[in-house]
Amino acid sequence: MILKGVELTPPGAQSLRQQIAGDKSNASVDALLAHVVELGATYAIVESPYTDRDYTSDYLNFYAGAFKAHARATKRVHFFRTDISKLFDLPLAEQVANLERLAGENKNYCGFVVVRPIAQGPIGRTVLRFPSIKKLTVRPAARADFQSHVLGVRVNVTGAPFIQQDMRLGACAQAAIWMAGRAVEARHRRTSSYTIAEITNLAINPTDSELSSSLPAGSEGLNPMHMIRALRGMGHQPLHMLFKDLDGGQLSSPTIKAPEVIHRYLDSGLPVVIAMADMGHAVCAVGYVEVPGKALREGGTHAVFARGLIVHDDQRGPYRILPLTENDIEHLPPERLMRGQQKILTVEDNVSHMFVPLPPRVFLRAENADIVVRDFIQTTGYAADQIAKAVGNGNSKAAAEIRSFFADVENKRWIQRTYLTTAARYRRHISLSKLDELMKSEIVPRALPHFIWVTELIDRSSKQDRRTGARQVVGHFVLNATSSTDYNNDILIAQFPHFVIHRDVNPVAENGDVLDDPAESMISFDEPGGYLGRTRTVV
Amino acid sequence: MTPPASDSNNANTETAIVKVLNPAPANARRIDMREIGFKGSVSETALEQIEQTDARAQRVVTTATRFAFR
Numbered sequence: 023m024i025l026k027g028v029e030l031t032p033p034g035a036q037s038l039r040q041q042i043a044g045d046k047s048n049a050s051v052d053a054l055l056a057h058v059v060e061l062g063a064t065y066a067i068v069e070s071p072y073t074d075r076d077y078t079s080d081y082l083n084f085y086a087g088a089f090k091a092h093a094r095a096t097k098r099v100h101f102f103r104t105d106i107s108k109l110f111d112l113p114l115a116e117q118v119a120n121l122e123r124l125a126g127e128n129k130n131y132c133g134f135v136v137v138r139p140i141a142q143g144p145i146g147r148t149v150l151r152f153p154s155i156k157k158l159t160v161r162p163a164a165r166a167d168f169q170s171h172v173l174g175v176r177v178n179v180t181g182a183p184f185i186q187q188d189m190r191l192g193a194c195a196q197a198a199i200w201m202a203g204r205a206v207e208a209r210h211r212r213t214s215s216y217t218i219a220e221i222t223n224l225a226i227n228p229t230d231s232e233l234s235s236s237l238p239a240g241s242e243g244l245n246p247m248h249m250i251r252a253l254r255g256m257g258h259q260p261l262h263m264l265f266k267d268l269d270g271g272q273l274s275s276p277t278i279k280a281p282e283v284i285h286r287y288l289d290s291g292l293p294v295v296i297a298m299a300d301m302g303h304a305v306c307a308v309g310y311v312e313v314p315g316k317a318l319r320e321g322g323t324h325a326v327f328a329r330g331l332i333v334h335d336d337q338r339g340p341y342r343i344l345p346l347t348e349n350d351i352e353h354l355p356p357e358r359l360m361r362g363q364q365k366i367l368t369v370e371d372n373v374s375h376m377f378v379p380l381p382p383r384v385f386l387r388a389e390n391a392d393i394v395v396r397d398f399i400q401t402t403g404y405a406a407d408q409i410a411k412a413v414g415n416g417n418s419k420a421a422a423e424i425r426s427f428f429a430d431v432e433n434k435r436w437i438q439r440t441y442l443t444t445a446a447r448y449r450r451h452i453s454l455s456k457l458d459e460l461m462k463s464e465i466v467p468r469a470l471p472h473f474i475w476v477t478e479l480i481d482r483s484s485k486q487d488r489r490t491g492a493r494q495v496v497g498h499f500v501l502n503a504t505s506s507t508d509y510n511n512d513i514l515i516a517q518f519p520h521f522v523i524h525r526d527v528n529p530v531a532e533n534g535d536v537l538d539d540p541a542e543s544m545i546s547f548d549e550p551g552g553y554l555g556r557t558r559t560v561v
Numbered sequence: 562m563t564p565p566a567s568d569s570n571n572a573n574t575e576t577a578i579v580k581v582l583n584p585a586p587a588n589a590r591r592i593d594m595r596e597i598g599f600k601g602s603v604s605e606t607a608l609e610q611i612e613q614t615d616a617r618a619q620r621v622v623t624t625a626t627r628f629a630f631r
Contacts, residue, residue, distance in 0.1 A: 195630040232629070243631035278614070297630050304630035375628070389614045397607035401599075408597040413590075460586055467583050509603040509611065516601075523594065525601065542594035542601055 025173070027107045028066040030059060038066055038099070042137050042144050050145055050186050053339025054135065056357065061151055063101035063132045067172060071095030074136045076147045076185070079217035084191050084238065085140075093139035096146055100172055101132040118175055125177040133179040134170050138188070143336075145186035147204075149179050152560040153341050155311055155355060158329060159490045160560050164205035164293030164308035182293070182308035182332075183208070184340040185218070192218040194304045195244035195297075196225070196252070197336035201306035202293035202379050203256050209291070212381060213257035224255030243302065249295065249377055258379035261287075261387060266299070266374045278389075280373045281346040285310060285325040286388035287378045290442035291558065296333075296344075299374035301362050305335040311343065311354070314489060317437065317482040319349075323392065324439035326482060327493075330354050331369060344369055384442065384473050385506035391475040392440045394512045395499045399436075399479075402518065403428040413521045413546035420520040423550055427496070427519045436496065439478040439555065442503060445470035451556050458549035464522055465515060473503035474514070478555045492557035496550070502527070511540055519550040 028034045035055055043051040058066075074096045085092040102124075109120050125131045129151065136146035149168040152160050164182040171177070183204040187197040196218050203221070207213050216224070225248040226233050226240040236242035244252070246262060253260035265280040280296075287294050288310050297304040309332035317326035330345040343358040345351045347370045351359065360367045402409070406428040410421040430436060449466050457465075477499040484493045500515040516523040522545050529541035594600070603611075 193631045198630075243629035245629050249630070297628070299628045302629060302631050387614070390611050393607050393610045393614070394603060397604050398601055401601055401604065405597060405599045408599070412592050412597055460589070463583070463586055464589060467585070509608065510601075512603075513601065523601070542599065544592045544594055544597075546590045546592070 023072075024070055025110070026068045026070070027110070028068060029105065029107075030064050030066055030101075034066075035059065038068075041068065041097070042099070042135070044141060046141060048144070050335075050337060050339040053342065054145065054148070054150070054184075057150060057153060057339065057341055058101045058132055060153060061101070061132045062103045062129075065102045065105045065107065067100045067102070067106075068097055069100065069172065070097040072098040072136065074098070074138075074146055075215075076217045077136065077138050079219045080138075080188060080191050083219035083223075096139065097137040098170070099135045099137060100170065100177070101134070101150070103128075103130045103132060114173075118173060121173060121175040121177075125172075125175060131177045131179055133168075133181055140188050140190075142190075143186040143188040145184070148184040148340065149181045150184070150340060151179060151181050152309065152332070153358075154560065155343075155358075157313075158311040158354075159314055159486065160309060160311055160332065161289070161558050162309040162332075162560055163288040163291055163558070164202065164209075164306070165291070165558070166205050166208035168208060182306075182334060182340075184334045184336075186336045188218070190241055191238065192222050193241065193243040194336050195249055195295075196221045196240070198295045198297075198304040198306040198334075199225075199249060199252055199256075199377075201308070201334050201336075202295050202377075203253075203258070205293045205308065206258070206379050210381075213379075216256050221252050221256070225249065225252035227251075246297070246375055246377070249304070253295075253377060253379055256379070257382070259382045259384065261376075261378040261380050263376040263378075264374065265376065279321075279325075279370075280376070281328070281369045282321065282323045282325045283389060284331065284369065284373070284376055285323065285328055286392070286440050287376075287442075288331065289324060289439065289558075290388070292378055292380070292442070295377040295379075296331075296369075296373050297375040297377075298362075298367065298372045300372060301367075303335075303337070303362075304375075305333045305342075305344075305360075307331045307333050307344070308341075314486040316485065319347075322396070322434065322436075322438055324437055324480070326437055333360065335360060344373075346370060380442075381473060384503045386475060386501065386503050386512060388440050388442065388475065390509070391501045391503075391512065392438055392477065394501065394509050395438060395440070395477040398499070398513050398516060399431055402516070402523070403431055409521060409544070412544070420546070420548060420550075423519050424521070435482060436479045437482050439480055440475055441556065443474060443476055443556070444472055445474055448474055448476055448500065452553075455553035457553040458547055458551045460547055461517065461522060461549070461551045464524075464545050465517065468500075468515060468524065470500065470514060471502050471504045475501040475503050476556070477501070480555065487554055490557075490559050492555040494552055495555045496552055498555075517551060519552075520548070521546045522551075 133150035138146040294307040478495040479497040
């Protein structure tokens, strides 16, 4: 193994670009190098030869059988924020000790790129840190911790995995699925790790006439059915959504708001494969950017605070930004915007399909969870007077605040932020929060299923707590994510200002029989019970 | 090793050594929601909205083969 150091000065970066892409134009390579420079990387180490599991799989499945000889090994490039070249003048034992210390210091290690010996798609398995974007907050979704080794020293990076299509074994669809699948596998450990060749194999079996029109099968793209098949084969429960009406095969105006729907799954820490039918292109959304201040637009979901999605586009590079609407474009860094035929793409105008790799046990979709909560708040509002009297119990302040809360429901003041989580993570967040201690002790011990949807109610004029922090939550709801078409039993906990409604979906009669109708009880509190919501920040 | 079976004769001993670590607050003000005429069933309007979302998901199947992502 040979290690070569490259200073990321303009000539050094150009030399590295030459090593990765040769003389060919490659927007992804240019974007990737610009991204690492923006991360503050000043030094790269090129490790060669490097045996990469993903490329080895591609090699076995295609390149080894080609008449033209293809190289067997890859290179791996590691990026650092400090020039560590002097370290290599030291004795080996000191090199290891110093590298271990340096790699862990102050985000020094920015990540790695595997460089495949494939001219048309040199970028293999890549993990780089998320960017920071001026005046905006980056919220990572497909974030996971990855480890690599330099001279036997373990170095860590947290980011969203990226890969380029090789145009032989797979197209953008497979690359997007790989990026989504690898992030879930690394973070949640509930699925195996699949290479591009393995994803293609899952997508093309059984074959059909469309697949058979390209050789090798699946190399010229996948349709939504093939993508769903691959995701299912990988152990996910794929949720597919179409955002545009079809009119004689042509796409017309959107009927369901793509930004709102996609945002909920990203806010659940899940990657989302999104596709643009008019361009025939699929990418992987790995996060979103939000403003620190008040809501940007009308609407009742958390997407009102978001400007754009952070997207891995195998043809345009890692960490690109797809604005939610045209109005968001001017507020986003132009060099990261996605363009198609000189036009800047947006979620609202261009995204037609969504594929979410949900855990197999989640049966309630986010959109329906959101509808159920909105309806429950409305229904509870009809009984606001009785509740205010019952909760008040001599506390006129609490009664007034309850009435004010429901008046503001009518005024559309509250934003619903709905995300998927586990009961354990929910309990941890509530326990650590500033929620009233009595409310906590009422909520935390409740029996919950493993997967739950949580809907936080947030004031649409609220700002982030400090920079990049969460917003204040005035109430929240817990729904059974493992429930399907049983909407009367979906909500398990409803926390409003000064009261909590608990729904027992397995009530037992005096004779021991389990009753069909859920039992709802209310517990009242002197304190309103505000706290800071869940947040995901770049590390 | 199988743990010893609970012995009702030793209930007092068990009570002394096993205790609930997170008891519900003793002074919580609890109200049965039926007493104030509340039943949190999902409304017809919400069910219609849910049906529309689900119908949209079903239409995906009929249109899925029209596009290829490259």
